[in-house]
Amino acid sequence: MRVLLLAYGSRGDIEPMVALAMELRAVGVDVQMCAPPDFAELLDGAGLPLVPLGRSIREMATEAMTGTKPVSAESLPQRAAEMFAATYDSVAAVAEGCAAVVATGLPPAAAAARAVAEMLGVPYTYVAYFPTYLPSPHHPPFELPGRPFPPDVTDNRVLWDLDVENVNVLFGTGLDAHRASAGLPPVDNFRDYFLTDHPWLAADPALAPWQEPADVDVLQTGAWIRPDDRPLPADLEAFLNAGAPPVYVGFGSMPLRDALDVTRAAVEAVRAQGRRVLLSRGWADLALTDGQDDCFAVGEVNQQALFRRVAAVVHHGGAGTTTTAARAGAPQVLVPQMADQPYWAARVAGLGIGAAHDGPTPTTESLSAALTTALTAGTRARATAVAGTIRTDGATMAAKLLLDMISGERPPASA
Structure with a gap:
C-alpha cells in the first residue's frame, strides 16, 4: 500500500507530516512526500522520497514579509492559479497507485491534491494544525489580502459565509480552469472543496480544543509529533x-x-x-x-x-x-x-x-x-x-484512522 502526503508550507507544516509518515512506514505503508524544495535535506534524513513543489517557500515568505513582492488581492488569483497548476502536475505524476491523499498547507496546493485524488478515485483528507482555520460559529475566519470584512459584521457564521466568497475570488480560478479543461463543472465553494466537510485537526486538545457544536465534522487526533533523539551539539x-x-x-x-x-x-x-x-x-x-x-x-x-x-x-x-x-x-x-x-x-x-x-x-x-x-x-x-496533560499519540491515531478509511471502515472525506 502507498499513501501520498502533501504539505505546502513552512517547517511547521512539514514536521507533522513526517511524523505521520513514520507511523505509516512502521506498519508497512510506503509514503510519497510532496513538499517545497526547502525541505529536501529534512526529508532525506527521514528516508522519505520527495517530490519538490514549486519554488522555495522561504523565498516566497521573505518576499511577502519584507515587502519586496507583497501578496495583494490583485496578484493573488494569478499566483494561486499558477500554484494549483504546477502542484497538480507534480502530484499527478507520482500519485498513480496511491490508496489515499492527505494534504495540508496553502489552499491552491491542497485543492490540487484533492483534484488528483478525485481523478484517481481515492480518499482525500485535509489536516489543519489549529482550530481557527476551520469554519465554526465559535471563532471568525482570517481576513484575506485586500478582502477586509465589513466592520459592522460580527456574527461568526455571517463572516464565514463572506469568507467563502473571498476564497472563491482569490483562489478559485485555477481549480475551475482545470475542471473546465477536463469537462467538469466549476466548484461553487472552493474553501469547502479543499477542506472537505470532514477535516482532521492535528492539535493537542489541551492546548487547542475544538468546540462543538460546529459547522463541519472535525476529527481531532492530537498533535502529530515526530520523536527526536538527536543529541545537542x-x-x-x-x-x-x-x-x-x-x-x-x-x-x-x-x-x-x-x-x-x-x-x-x-x-x-x-x-x-x-x-x-x-x-x-x-x-x-x-x-x-x-x-x-x-x-x-x-x-x-x-x-x-x-x-x-x-x-x-x-x-x-x-x-x-x-x-x-x-x-x-x-x-x-x-x-x-x-x-x-x-x-x-x-x-x-x-x-x-x-x-x-x-x-x-x-x-x-x-x-x-x-x-x-x-x-x-x-x-x-x-x-x-x-x-503533563499533552498527548503524544496523535500521529499514531491518525495513521490508524487513515488505514481504516482506506479499508472502508470510515467514509472517505472526499465522498
Whole structure:
C-alpha cells in the first residue's frame, strides 16, 4: 500500500507530516512526500522520497514579509492559479497507485491534491494544525489580502459565509480552469472543496480544543509529533552547562522585516531579566549583536531536548514550536506575526503558561514586560502542570484512522 502526503508550507507544516509518515512506514505503508524544495535535506534524513513543489517557500515568505513582492488581492488569483497548476502536475505524476491523499498547507496546493485524488478515485483528507482555520460559529475566519470584512459584521457564521466568497475570488480560478479543461463543472465553494466537510485537526486538545457544536465534522487526533533523539551539539551543551538556564529566542521558519532590531530588543530584554540569551538563527537569520559570553547562537537543533533546559522560550507562535515548548514545560512568550500565531499567543496566555506580546514588533520594554510574566515561579509551575496533560499519540491515531478509511471502515472525506 502507498499513501501520498502533501504539505505546502513552512517547517511547521512539514514536521507533522513526517511524523505521520513514520507511523505509516512502521506498519508497512510506503509514503510519497510532496513538499517545497526547502525541505529536501529534512526529508532525506527521514528516508522519505520527495517530490519538490514549486519554488522555495522561504523565498516566497521573505518576499511577502519584507515587502519586496507583497501578496495583494490583485496578484493573488494569478499566483494561486499558477500554484494549483504546477502542484497538480507534480502530484499527478507520482500519485498513480496511491490508496489515499492527505494534504495540508496553502489552499491552491491542497485543492490540487484533492483534484488528483478525485481523478484517481481515492480518499482525500485535509489536516489543519489549529482550530481557527476551520469554519465554526465559535471563532471568525482570517481576513484575506485586500478582502477586509465589513466592520459592522460580527456574527461568526455571517463572516464565514463572506469568507467563502473571498476564497472563491482569490483562489478559485485555477481549480475551475482545470475542471473546465477536463469537462467538469466549476466548484461553487472552493474553501469547502479543499477542506472537505470532514477535516482532521492535528492539535493537542489541551492546548487547542475544538468546540462543538460546529459547522463541519472535525476529527481531532492530537498533535502529530515526530520523536527526536538527536543529541545537542557539544558547543551548545558547553554553553548550557556554563551557567543558569538561558532564555531561548527564535522565530523558526518566519522571516522578519527588521530582524536586527528585533534581535537587539530581545537580547536587551533578556539581559534586563538577569538571564543569558540563546538565539536560534532560523529563517530570520538572527545573529549575535556583540561578543559577550552571555549570548550564544544555534542553528537547527533538537528542540524537544533543548526546551527542557531553558528558562523560557520566546518565539513567533507557530503550532509546532508552541506544542514543543508546552510539552517541555517551558514558559513561553509569543510574539505573533501572522496566520495562526495570534491564536496560539492567546491560548498560551489564557492557559497561564506564558505571555502574549502585543503586536509583531517587540521593543526592549515590551518584551521585558512579557518576560517578567513568563519567568515567574507561578508560570513555571503552571507550564509544568500543563505539560503533563499533552498527548503524544496523535500521529499514531491518525495513521490508524487513515488505514481504516482506506479499508472502508470510515467514509472517505472526499465522498
